[in-house]
Amino acid sequence: MSELVITGARIVTEQGVIEQGVVHLKDGVIASVQSSSAWNSSTADPAAETVDARGSWLLPGFIDVHVHGGYGADFMEASPETLDTITRFHAKNGTTAMLATTMTQTHEAIDRVLGEVSRYMQEPMPYAQLLGVHMEGPFISPKWAGAQDPKLMLPPQLSWLQDWHERFPQLVKQLTLAPEVEGAHETIAWLRDHGIVAACGHTDASYADIQSAVGAGLSHAVHTFNAMKPLHHREPGTVGAVLTDDRISGEVIADGHHVHPAAIRLLVKTKQPDGLLLITDAMSAAGLGDGQYDLGGQAVTVQSGVARLTEGGALAGSTLTMIDALRFMVREVGVSVEEASRFASGNPARLLQLQASHGSIAQGKQADLLLVSPELELERVWIRGKELQA
Numbered sequence: 421m422s423e424l425v426i427t428g429a430r431i432v433t434e435q436g437v438i439e440q441g442v443v444h445l446k447d448g449v450i451a452s453v454q455s456s457s458a459w460n461s462s463t464a465d466p467a468a469e470t471v472d473a474r475g476s477w478l479l480p481g482f483i484d485v486h487v488h489g490g491y492g493a494d495f496m497e498a499s500p501e502t503l504d505t506i507t508r509f510h511a512k513n514g515t516t517a518m519l520a521t522t523m524t525q526t527h528e529a530i531d532r533v534l535g536e537v538s539r540y541m542q543e544p545m546p547y548a549q550l551l552g553v554h555m556e557g558p559f560i561s562p563k564w565a566g567a568q569d570p571k572l573m574l575p576p577q578l579s580w581l582q583d584w585h586e587r588f589p590q591l592v593k594q595l596t597l598a599p600e601v602e603g604a605h606e607t608i609a610w611l612r613d614h615g616i617v618a619a620c621g622h623t624d625a626s627y628a629d630i631q632s633a634v635g636a637g638l639s640h641a642v643h644t645f646n647a648m649k650p651l652h653h654r655e656p657g658t659v660g661a662v663l664t665d666d667r668i669s670g671e672v673i674a675d676g677h678h679v680h681p682a683a684i685r686l687l688v689k690t691k692q693p694d695g696l697l698l699i700t701d702a703m704s705a706a707g708l709g710d711g712q713y714d715l716g717g718q719a720v721t722v723q724s725g726v727a728r729l730t731e732g733g734a735l736a737g738s739t740l741t742m743i744d745a746l747r748f749m750v751r752e753v754g755v756s757v758e759e760a761s762r763f764a765s766g767n768p769a770r771l772l773q774l775q776a777s778h779g780s781i782a783q784g785k786q787a788d789l790l791l792v793s794p795e796l797e798l799e800r801v802w803i804r805g806k807e808l809q810a
Contacts, residue, residue, distance in 0.1 A: 422447055422805060423465050427456065429473035429791070432480070432761045434780045443478060445787045448805035452783055473791055476799060479761045480780050481516025481788030482742035483768035485554055485594060486642060486671055486699035488521050488715065490706040490741075495520045496529065496716055498536035507547035509707050510700075512810070513741035516788035516803045517549045517778060519593055521701075523716030524557030524568040527580060538588045549803065551772060552593035556642065559597040559607070560622035566647040567715055567729050567736035568622060576607035585614060592616055593772055596642045598623035599633035612637025617771060620668075622647045623658055630661035634668060640771060643701055644670035644687060645679050646735065663687070669695040669771055674748045675740040677726050681752045688755060697771060698745045698764040703727055703737035747796045757796075 424445040431441035431453060442459040444451040452463070489495055491509035493502040498520070510518060520537050522530055534553060541550050559577070562570035576597060584592060594617040597604055611618040620630060621642035626649065630638070641648070641662040649657035656663075662670050663686070670691055672684055678701075679687075687696055700706070705713045705722045712730070713720045715737060719730040727736045742764055749760040769779025777786050787805035792798055801808040 423468035424471065424802075424805060425461075425464050425468050426471045426473055426478060426789070426791075427459075428475060429478035430475060431478045431781055432758050433782065434762075434766065437758060441478070443781065443789070445802070445805045448787050450781060450783055450785050450787050453781055471791075471800070476794065477757060477790075477792040477796075478781065479757075479790045479792055480765040480778075481790055481801070481803065482514045482698075482746070482764045483551075483772075483779060484510065484515045484518040484700055484702075484742055485697060485768050485771060486521050486556070487515075487518050487702050488523065488737055489704040490702050492704050492708055494704045494715070495537075496523055496525060496533060498533045498540075500536075500540060503537070503540045503550070504547065507545065507550065510702070510741065511548040511801060511803060511808050514743040514746075514790050514792075514798050514801060515548045515700075515741075516790075516801065517551050519552055519554040520550055521554040521556055524560065524572045525716060526572060527577075530555065530558075531584070534584055534588050534591060538591050541591075547803070547808070551774070552591050554594040554596070555592055556596040557622065559595075559601065559604070561598040561601065561624045563624045564598075564622045564647045564649070565734075566622055567718060567720070567734055569716060569718060575601050576603045578603065578607050578610060581607070581610065590615070594619055594640070596621040598625065599638055600625040600629040605633065605636045608633055608636040608638050612639075615773070620648070620658060620662075624649050625658045625661075627656040627658075627661045630658055630668075631665070634661075634665060639668060641668055641670040643673050643678065643699065645683055646673065663690045666695065669697060669767065671697045671699045673701050673738055673740060674698055674745040674753065675738050676748060676752065678735060678738065684749070684753045688753065688759075693759075693762065694767055694770060696763050697767045698742065698749065698760070700740040700742055700745060701737045702740055706739045706741065743792075743796075743798045750796060
């Protein structure tokens with residue numbers, strides 16, 4: 421039996437902050453969460469490891485539902501080695517669980533990734549845990565291609581999804597599509613009926629299009645504000661629908677490049693408390709610095725930490741990490757640590773219907789924990805109760 425006691429922590433829970441708290445972990449699960457004054461040390465094995473947090477924050481591990489790669493590896497190149505590389509890099513930056521996010525590509529290329537990820541998930545995963553796959557495209561609009569290849573975009577192919585669902589049950593957790601394209605509503609309804617998050621993105625959908633799609637089962641928006649029809653006072657567009665419809669949750673890339681802090685503040689106001697999710701949308705360049713890279717077969721130039729397509733200059737994912745996103749939300753957007761933690765952990769867990777086991781610090785939940793200094797520097801990471809080694 422593995423056992424750990426973390427004392428002297430500022431524990432962020434869904435009920436509030438325990439200023440001087442103790443968390444007791446047993447075999448990868450949170451056994452108890454309480455104040456130091458209520459803690460009875462006799463409930464732990466005398467041989468249990470003890471960590472003194474010395475007043476640092478204790479947060480639930482981050483859950484990134486939209487990430488393409490990191491540290492030189494891309495999910496579209498899926499192999500045990502690349503999956504280890506991506507999950508290890510992001511775990512070192514606070515992500516304890518994620519969705520492997522694909523790009524617009526051929527049926528054969530996506531099929532191969534699904535097979536590799538499925539096999540990887542059947543074995544013990546040593547770093548951040550893959551929870552499934554987020555398919556971003558190819559059923560999106562060439563008008564808002566962003567860094568995706570418009571030549572490979574096509575209307576929804578429901579037969580592909582049905583086949584993948586049969587061969588890889590419950591592997592695809594989220595699918596991003598343009599809800600205004602032919603066949604989208606039928607696809608959205610099928611996704612809803614099979615427990616898959618139907619998300620809008622890379623879309624020219626009008627306000628009315630989104631409202632109609634929500635009626636069919638659309639419930640989420642990827643990288644809100646980016647690669648979607650913007651807000652106009654006479655045609656609210658995709659953005660207007662996302663901002664004003666409580667049935668739609670929204671992701672945001674909080675890196676200071678994709679969305680202005682003021683626009684993120686607007687999103688915070690309209691999506692509180694459960695409807696905003698922090699994501700990285702990170703590509704392979706994350707963690708490696710400036711230079712030339714590849715994203716879904718397209719050349720990308722990273723300069724001063726900003727990734728853009730070499731040809732055309734469109735933003736091409738990001739080099740963001742989740743701990744950097746949390747810091748940006750607190751320092752630049754002005755939310756509390758508790759709010760930022762909810763956006764990075766609790767809300768993603770709710771989106772994926774995993775709130776019973778993930779996303780917050782509570783008895784009985786998986787012991788995915790982060791120790792973060794008062795200055796918001798990541799100090800230690802535990803995944804399933806096991807500390808990640810540097």
